[in-house]
Amino acid sequence: MLRRHFCSTLPTIQGQQRAEVNPWQVNEALHLKRGDSCRSIYYAVNTQFVKTLAIPERQVIGDAYLKFQLAPRVPAVIAVRSVEEATVLPVSEVTAIPNMPPCMLGLVNRRNRVIWIANLVRLLGMPVLERPRAQYSMVIVKAGSALGLMVDDIEGIVHLPAEALSPPPPQVNPILVPYLKACAVQDDQIVLVLDAEAVLQSSVFQRS
Structure with missing residues (x-):
């Protein structure tokens, strides 16, 4: 039995x-x-x-960051908690405003709210390689106020443990340092960890 x-x-x-x-x-x-x-x-x-x-769940270690290409072969991340939206926006939806700093692309209406769009490379003071675009890859960051940042390409979410972060090494352009929280290394590349508050408090943006 x-x-x-x-x-x-x-x-x-x-x-x-x-x-x-x-x-x-x-x-x-x-x-x-x-x-x-x-x-x-x-x-x-x-x-x-x-x-x-039973299959053990994959353990995620580290804080979540949105990874993107600031410029070709210049990877960067920003904390997900500071990101309101990541999207692709047709250039035609951005209204250019005259007499603005070169980094300011114009205004866009997102969900009944008008926000500024800035070219992040120009905003940070980096040299720009201009090329025709039909659309912008845009990251809207928030830290009190909101600002849309045009980047070269949006890659997705990554997780970085605290021990993976370190101060910017000497090879990082000094003009970027005020806008950085740290740097990390992924795939043998230096990844810039941007400080959303520092970007939003840029003197260039304040003058606009």
Whole structure:
């Protein structure tokens, strides 16, 4: 009776035949004894099966950052908590405003709210390689106020543990340092960790 119960209750995987089971080995492995109720036996067998198939969740280590290309081959990240939106915006939706600093591309209406759009490379004082665009890759950051930042390309979310962050190395352009929280290394590249508040407090933006 005990043998038939085990053979009928042992779970099977679809498409596979049930292997022959020695009930006394199962008893010993699951710490069962003669006289245990059917409910106890069924619970023990199925619990053990679930434990066997359980796949541990992938552990995510570090804070979440949005990664993008500030310029070609210049990777950067900004903390996800400072990002309101990442999107691709047709150039035609941006209204240019005359007599503004060169970094300011204009205004855009996003969800019934008008915000400024800035070329992040220009805003940070880096040299710019101009090229025709039909659309902007835009990251809207928020730190009290909101500002849209045009970047070269948006890549996605990455996680960086605190120990992966370090002060900017000497090869980082000094004009960028006031806008950085740290740097990291990924795929043998230096990744700039931007400070959203510092970007929004740029003197160039304040004059606009």
